[in-house]
Amino acid sequence: MPICGVELARQSGFSAPMNQPPAAAGRHAPATARNRDPILAVLAPILPAHGLLLEISSGRGEHAAFMTPRLPAGLDWQPTDLDPANLADIDAHARASGCGRIRPAVVLDTTAPRWPVAAADAMLCCNMIHIAPWAAAEGLFAGAARTLPPGAPLVLYGPYRRDGAHTAPSNAAFDDWLQARNPAWGVRCLDSEVTPLAAHHGFRRESVAEMPANNLTVVFRRDAA
Ligand SMILES: C[S@@+](CC[C@H](N)C(=O)[O-])C[C@H]1O[C@@H](n2cnc3c(N)ncnc32)[C@H](O)[C@@H]1O
DSSP states (O other): OOOTTHHHHHHHSOOOOOOOOOOTTOOOOTHHHHHHHHHHHHHGGGSOSEEEEEEESOTTSHHHHHHGGGSOTEEEEEOEESOGGGHHHHHHHHHHHTOTTBOOOEEOOTTSSSOSOOOOSEEEEESOTTSSOHHHHHHHHHHHHHHSOTTOEEEEEEOOBBTTBOSSHHHHHHHHHHHHHOTTOOOOBIIIIIHHHHHHTTEEEEEEEEEGGGEEEEEEEEOOO
């Protein structure tokens, strides 16, 4: 399902989905070029120097290709996605980056009771929970609780409502667009939906950073044992 162009659609009014076939160098999700530096600025200081970052819903894999070479040399990146059709793009972008610390992409559905990656030291999930049924968010936190050790970070990026309200007219319009496409999708409320779900699975919200185009980067941290 060609849904990785939707952040672009929200930010620029451009509505054509990106549905070109995989290319040798990997298809592009244009919004990534605009959000990758601000996300990395939040992510880099909180990651461990060694271990594995597990990325959920990698899409085309451009965050992995851009960020991994800029992170500590002891950190590997494991990209994943629900859609097997994305794996070739992810691996193509990884190869083009020249960074040997990006592992081959694997299929991971957050709602699965067991994930193909059993342990990680940090997790990142960009632009998924609004464009998937709520069960995907529930599975994300349940899986993170199985996969991360106490004290590890889980970082989310995307649009959110705050205290039930949209933060910008463009986010409200995007929410309408999402729900018209699939009534189970929608911009989630960080305060009344996502943070309580996180707490239920043993994650406390540590920080919220405002990003370009009315997005947020939210850091959750697994409670100490
Ligand atoms: C809008 S794209 C975001 C891609 C990338 N993270 C980015 O920010 O450009 C949403 C991605 O979520 C994935 N996705 C949807 N439901 C999922 C699930 N239950 N488990 C894992 N990934 C899922 C889709 O396959 C898609 O690649």
